[in-house]
Amino acid sequence: MTEEDTINSGEQDAFLPPERLSYRLKRVLLGQPLVSERLSTERIGRPTALAVLSSDVMSSSAYATEQILIVLVLAVGTGAYSLVVPITVGILFVLVTVTLSYLQVIKAFPKAGGAYMVTRDTFGKNVAQIASAALLIDYTLTVAVSVAAGVDAMTSAIPALLPYTVYFSVFFVVLIAYGNLRGIREAGKTFAIPTFVFIFSMAVLIVVGIVKWLTGGLGFANQHLPDSYKFASPGHGILVGASLFVMAQAFANGGTALTGTEAISNGVSIFKITHKSRKGMLSGLEGQSKNARTTLVAMSIVLGTMFFGVSFLSAVVHPIPQQSGIPTVVSQIASTVYGNGFLGKGLYIFLQIATTAILILAANTSFSGFPLLASFAAEDSFLPRQLMRRGHRLVFSNGILVLTTMSIILLVATRARVTSLIALYAIGVFTGFTMAGAGMVKHHLVNKEKNWRIRVVINGTSCVLSFFVDLMFIVTKFTEGAWVVVVLMPLMVIGFIMLHRQYESEEKILEENAPALCESPILRRHVVIVLVERLDLATARAIQFARTLTPDDLRAVHFVLDPQAAMNLENGWKRLGLSRLPLDVMECGDRRLGRAVAELVADLASDQETEVSILLPRRVYVGALRRLLHDRTAERISALVSQMPHASATIIPFQLEKKNPRIHMPSPGRQSRRAAEAAAELESFEVKDVTGTVMIGSLTYRTRTRIAGRVLSVRVQPRAGIASLECIVADQSGKITLVFQGRRSVPGIQPGTRLVAEGMVGKRGNQLLIMNPTYELRSTHELDNVITPS
Numbered sequence: 001m002t003e004e005d006t007i008n009s010g011e012q013d014a015f016l017p018p019e020r021l022s023y024r025l026k027r028v029l030l031g032q033p034l035v036s037e038r039l040s041t042e043r044i045g046r047p048t049a050l051a052v053l054s055s056d057v058m059s060s061s062a063y064a065t066e067q068i069l070i071v072l073v074l075a076v077g078t079g080a081y082s083l084v085v086p087i088t089v090g091i092l093f094v095l096v097t098v099t100l101s102y103l104q105v106i107k108a109f110p111k112a113g114g115a116y117m118v119t120r121d122t123f124g125k126n127v128a129q130i131a132s133a134a135l136l137i138d139y140t141l142t143v144a145v146s147v148a149a150g151v152d153a154m155t156s157a158i159p160a161l162l163p164y165t166v167y168f169s170v171f172f173v174v175l176i177a178y179g180n181l182r183g184i185r186e187a188g189k190t191f192a193i194p195t196f197v198f199i200f201s202m203a204v205l206i207v208v209g210i211v212k213w214l215t216g217g218l219g220f221a222n223q224h225l226p227d228s229y230k231f232a233s234p235g236h237g238i239l240v241g242a243s244l245f246v247m248a249q250a251f252a253n254g255g256t257a258l259t260g261t262e263a264i265s266n267g268v269s270i271f272k273i274t275h276k277s278r279k280g281m282l283s284g285l286e287g288q289s290k291n292a293r294t295t296l297v298a299m300s301i302v303l304g305t306m307f308f309g310v311s312f313l314s315a316v317v318h319p320i321p322q323q324s325g326i327p328t329v330v331s332q333i334a335s336t337v338y339g340n341g342f343l344g345k346g347l348y349i350f351l352q353i354a355t356t357a358i359l360i361l362a363a364n365t366s367f368s369g370f371p372l373l374a375s376f377a378a379e380d381s382f383l384p385r386q387l388m389r390r391g392h393r394l395v396f397s398n399g400i401l402v403l404t405t406m407s408i409i410l411l412v413a414t415r416a417r418v419t420s421l422i423a424l425y426a427i428g429v430f431t432g433f434t435m436a437g438a439g440m441v442k443h444h445l446v447n448k449e450k451n452w453r454i455r456v457v458i459n460g461t462s463c464v465l466s467f468f469v470d471l472m473f474i475v476t477k478f479t480e481g482a483w484v485v486v487v488l489m490p491l492m493v494i495g496f497i498m499l500h501r502q503y504e505s506e507e508k509i510l511e512e513n514a515p516a517l518c519e520s521p522i523l524r525r526h527v528v529i530v531l532v533e534r535l536d537l538a539t540a541r542a543i544q545f546a547r548t549l550t551p552d553d554l555r556a557v558h559f560v561l562d563p564q565a566a567m568n569l570e571n572g573w574k575r576l577g578l579s580r581l582p583l584d585v586m587e588c589g590d591r592r593l594g595r596a597v598a599e600l601v602a603d604l605a606s607d608q609e610t611e612v613s614i615l616l617p618r619r620v621y622v623g624a625l626r627r628l629l630h631d632r633t634a635e636r637i638s639a640l641v642s643q644m645p646h647a648s649a650t651i652i653p654f655q656l657e658k659k660n661p662r663i664h665m666p667s668p669g670r671q672s673r674r675a676a677e678a679a680a681e682l683e684s685f686e687v688k689d690v691t692g693t694v695m696i697g698s699l700t701y702r703t704r705t706r707i708a709g710r711v712l713s714v715r716v717q718p719r720a721g722i723a724s725l726e727c728i729v730a731d732q733s734g735k736i737t738l739v740f741q742g743r744r745s746v747p748g749i750q751p752g753t754r755l756v757a758e759g760m761v762g763k764r765g766n767q768l769l770i771m772n773p774t775y776e777l778r779s780t781h782e783l784d785n786v787i788t789p790s
Contacts, residue, residue, distance in 0.1 A: 030182050030392050045272050046295045051192035053267050054299040056142050056260030056365030058195060059358045061202065061306035063149050064091075064257035065314050066329035067422060070229060070321045071250040076242045077231035081315045083242060083250070088311035091254045092304050094465050098258060099300040101437050101462035102265050103293050104455055108443055110289035114265035115432040116376055118439035122446075125380055126497055131435040132377045133492035135262065137485060138428030139370040142259055143363040143407035145425055147172050148416040150359030156326040157352040169416040170408050172360045177404040180367040183393035198358035199302060201351045205330075206309035208347075209337040213316050221319040221332040228320040249476035255469050256422065257307050259429045260362070262436070263369045264299065268292045270368070313337070325418055330355060363407070371399025381503040382496040420481070427477075427485045430470040437463025523646060525610040527553040531597065531617070531637070532583065534565070535572045538617040538654035543581060545652055546615050556581050559588040559596050593633065594640045605646045614641050614649040621656050697733030699761050699768055706758040707736065708778070711751055725749070729757065736761075737769040754778040 044052065068087055072080030102114070109117045115135060120128035147169045155162045212218040239247065271291040310330060319332035327335070334351045338344030371387070375396050378388035391397025414420040440459035444452040474482055528551040530542050546554055556573075560566040566585055573583045588596045601612050616634040638649035693708040709729040725740040727749055738757055740746055749755070759773030 026392055029178075044270055046291050046298075048192050049264070049267070049271055049291070049295050050298060051195035052270075052368055053263045053295070053365055054260065054303075055195045055358060056146060056263065056362040057258070057299060057303050058198065058306070059146055059149070059355075059362035060257040060259060061303060061310055062153070062330050062355050062359055063328065063418065064254050064307060065310045066321055067253035067256060068250045068311070069314060069319070069329060070419075071246060071253055072242065073229050073231055073321060075232055075246040076239075077233055078318070079241060081318050083239065083247075084311050085308075085315050087247070087250055087254055088308055090251060091257060092308060094255070094469060095258055095261070095300060095304055097458070097462040097465055098261055098433050099296060100458045101433070101440060102262065102296060104440050104459055105265050105436055106268060106289050106292045106296065108440065109265075110268055110292075114262050114373075115436035115439070116266075116373055118443070119435045120380070122439040122442045125382070125500070128380075128435075129377070129382055129493045129496040130489070131432050132373065132382065132496065133489045134428040134431035134435070135266075135373055136370065136428075136492070137424075137489065138259060138426070138432065139366040139373070140403060140406045140410065141421060141425050141428065142366045143173060143176075143403060144410040144414070144416075145256075145418060145421045146359050146362035146366075147176075147407070148411060148414075148418045148421060150356050150362070151416060152325045152418060153328055153331070153352055153356040153359055156328050156331045157349065157356075159326065162324075162326070165416045166412060169411045173363065173404060173407050173411065176361065176363050176367060177400055180364065180395060180400050181391070181393065181397060183395055194354070194357035194361050198354040199306070201354040202306045202309070204347065205334055205337060205351060206306070206313065209309075209313045209316070209333065212337060213313075218316060219336060221317045221336045223318070223320065225320060225322060225327070227322045227324045229323060245476065248472045252426070252469065252472040252476050253422065255430065255473070256426045257303065258433075259426050260365050261296075261300070262429060262432055263365045264292050264296045265436075266369045266372055269372070271295075328355075366403060366407075367400055370403045371396030374399040374402070377496065380500070382500045384499075385503075424477075424481050424485050427470060427473045427482060428489070430466045430473065431489070433466035434463055434470060437461075437466060523609050523611045525553070526551045526613070527555070527604050527610055528613045528615060529600070529604075530554075530556045530615045532556050532558045532569070533617070535569060536619075538619045538652075538656075541654050542615045542617040542652040549613070551613070554581065555584055557584045557586060557600070559586050559593055561588055561591050561593065594637050597637050598640055598644065601641055601644055601647045605644070608646075610646065612647045614638075614647070616649060616651045618651050618653045619656050620653045693756060695733040696729070696731050696736050699734075699736060701761055701763050701768065704758075704760050705770075706756065707731070708756045709735075709754075711749060711753040711755065713751060714749065729755065737764075737767060738773055738775075739769055739771050741772055748777045749775075 065084065065088070068084050069080055072083055076083070105114060105118055109121070111117065115131040116128055119131045148165075150172065151165050151168045154168070155165060161168065209218060233241075242250075268288050271288040310333065313333050314329060317333050317336045319329045319336075321329060331348075331352060334348050338347045374383055374387040377383040378385050386398045387396065387402070389396070389398065410421065437459045441456055441463060444456045444459065449455075474486060478486070526549070528546045528549055530539070530546050532539050543556065558566060558569055570583065570585060586596070586600070597614065601614065604610055604612050614637070616637055618634040634651050638651055641647050641649040693706045696707050696709060699705055699707070707729065709731040712728045712730050712735060715726040723742050723744050725743050725746055727738050728735050729738055730736075738759075755775050755777050757770060757773040757775040759770040762769050762771055
């Protein structure tokens with residue numbers, strides 16, 4: 001085999017420019033990048049999903065009862081303790097209807113998206129933006145409320161930390177964002193244990209509290225805390241003097257316990273795709289849907305038990321909400337239930353640590369749901385399309401960063417006070433519940449599946465109840481801050497729709513007559529103009545590129561802005577004689593360089609037979625300060641020329657470094673280091689050692705071979721072209737082209753596909769290829785074990 005026949009990826013990559021410092025730092029902080037086909041391995045099972053997607057709704061049991069008591073204590077005093085359990089039962093009834101409704105949502109729309117997808121497919125994309133705006137607001141508030149409540153629990157145990165509440169809140173938001181940027185599986189591993197520890201600690205508290213109550217050993221909480229809310233005088237009757245407005249306000253406050261219930265329906269796609277059933281193994285969307293519904297039921301049962309348990313113990317222990325937020329109601333209950341003994345103190349501290357952890361990590365639910373929901377809206381062109389791109393570790397990094405930024409702004413603006421944030425909370429999520437229920441009712445009425453009437457009742461009940469709870473929030477919390485959400489949500493919806501129309505308008509303009517333009521006859525002449533500012537390497541590179549275009553007329557043009565500089569350029573040009581290319585020095589009296597270039601182009605293209613290309617050398621400087629010291633003239637000229645018919649502008653960048661890689665060949669030491677880096681990058685492309693296959697890098701001309709690899713690219717032929725499909729397949733040693741003659745497409749062969757191919761190695765120019773190979777497709781999990789070249 002000759003040297004030209006061998007494809008050595010490591011040597012080729014050794015001549016690539018080094019990775020930027022920012023990327024190398026990203027690899028250190030986040031780990032190796034994950035290739036797209038690893039997405040399936042990033043899915044999680046039910047226990048981990050329960051922790052990742054339910055930490056928010058679980059944590060609400062730590063503060064929902066307290067929010068009910070704050071309203072009732074101020075209205076009816078000690079009568080609050082006789083009303084807290086009935087209100088909790090009412091909220092749990094709403095939880096049951098919402099859970100049943102979302103079970104239907106997951107079954108009917110297993111591709112994830114929850115309320116957004118339901119509304120989009122039943123009422124249309126524009127109406128779906130109501131659900132989108134509502135849930136995006138709710139996810140942002142969830143992060144702020146959860147972290148603020150978690151820091152409150154921490155300062156309840158350690159009051160000395162109270163002055164640093166905002167700093168701790170911001171730190172925890174950044175920490176959770178970092179965990180999620182490392183990937184779904186990494187986040188699951190990090191956040192699963194605290195969730196289950198919290199559930200266990202709450203179970204111990206409720207069981208011990210009920211046992212002590214049954215045996216008569218449970219007393220009252222400390223009634224003489226200095227920062228307590230002032231008790232009102234209780235009235236008479238069933239509601240002990242509470243008005244319907246007060247009851248609605250308390251119900252709305254307690255309704256925060258349901259925030260996060262929708263997260264599982266939004267995150268169906270992160271569940272593992274298999275599920276064992278009595279009939280065998282389910283797979284694909286069916287398996288994910290089944291896993292998601294099972295997890296939703298488990299989440300609702302655990303939430304309902306903890307919420308009711310805390311409310312019941314509150315009715316017995318009589319904790320008093322504090323204006324500062326510390327000690328929390330759960331903290332007071334735990335202190336009363338466990339007592340002051342050594343074991344009791346240990347259990348109390350254990351609960352406070354678990355509560356702090358779950359409240360802070362509850363924000364993780366939003367870090368899972370917000371990016372997913374934003375990606376769905378971006379895919380429909382209602383949000384910036386950057387939000388639909390997966391990042392370094394196959395998560396929607398831009399969505400995570402946006403959520404982090406907005407949450408920190410909220411925490412700083414409200415000084416991380418839960419009472420300031422709670423007024424804005426839950427309107428979004430109950431709007432989502434309402435939209436999902438209404439959408440499912442329409443879905444059942446249209447499709448009329450088996451038992452559709454029962455399903456209409458379930459979803460309809462959830463819709464109506466959620467709508468009334470939403471109204472309660474708006475009415476009772478309007479002056480306390482809910483007006484912000486009421487005003488912001490319609491503005492967001494209008495903004496989403498306007499952005500969508502802008503995207504549609506741009507697409508229509510770009511696609512209109514595109515095929516006809518590609519097929520239209522080319523103009524008779526092609527003139528290429530290289531704009532010359534000064535004689536240097538950047539100009540030389542632009543001229544070199546211009547010569548490869550083989551135009552009918554190639555010109556170097558300098559517009560005179562500084563007569564002395566123009567004279568120096570003329571003298572240098574005469575002396576060096578670059579490519580024997582003449583230099584046109586043109587007047588620019590008013591120093592409007594862009595206008596002068598446009599007039600030159602207009603003059604050349606005025607015969608309607610000439611295509612004009614302007615090449616603009618651009619010197620690219622390393623470092624923000626160096627870039628700041630130079631102007632962006634090339635971009636401005638390019639933007640102006642691109643508006644003209646039969647004219648185009650191309651910027652030719654030239655990277656300015658101390659030792660330019662285009663001039664100085666890399667040293668052997670640097671080549672070996674770069675080759676090692678390239679080999680490390682190729683670890684993501686390694687394939688399983690399939691019996692009877694050879695490494696692609698060892699292939700020779702005119703030998704029959706069998707290879708295993710990953711499809712890097714597929715060449716699509718137009719319908720009018722030759723019927724053939726070409727794809728490049730690679731392993732960690734090299735790559736080769738597979739050619740399927742007479743076929744425009746091959747089912748299953750696409751970028752990222754793993755396959756085994758067999759055939760005769762041929763040659764086209766210096767490129768090895770296999771014509772019409774036999775092949776078999778392999779799934780990703782079959783190729784998880786990798787081989788390393790010896």
